[in-house]
Amino acid sequence: MNWRESARCRGVDPELFFPIGSGTSFPTLVQSDEAKAVCGRCPVARQCLDWALDAAPVEGVWGGTTEAERRVLRRHRA
Template identity: 60%
Template sequence: MDWRDRGLCLREDPDLFFPIGGMNSGQGVLQTDEARSVCRRCPVREQCLAWAVVAGPVEGIWGGTTEGERRAERRRAARRRTAAETAA
């Protein structure tokens, strides 16, 4: 069974994970918070987040994170790799 088949998001309206008006509108913030609350309880949150980070610019809430948060994590990971390669 694939991890996606066990996500709690399957029981929710898919639109919940794609905030209306972006993450900065009032409705978008409320929707993001609600989606994150589902993700916090999800048994496959870590797999979901790992997939979204590797997959690249994926819209919506994945693993309890926004696209901007995942983009920042990819940048941090790239800096860590560069630092490790420089130190080696």
């Protein structure tokens, strides 16, 4: 996983990427959006997303997606 060396989230509080609470609560959505904003500026977002899709299920925001969003992507892949 050499791509992690170029991750934009290096140096960012890891807890940002693991929102606490239900998937649709306001604080959870706000935290997820903040994490996704970091991912949106990440040069290895594609590699990160591919890893998270293959490693399923994994909690948290990876590659700019939540696990719920990745479940949908996996269904489309199948």
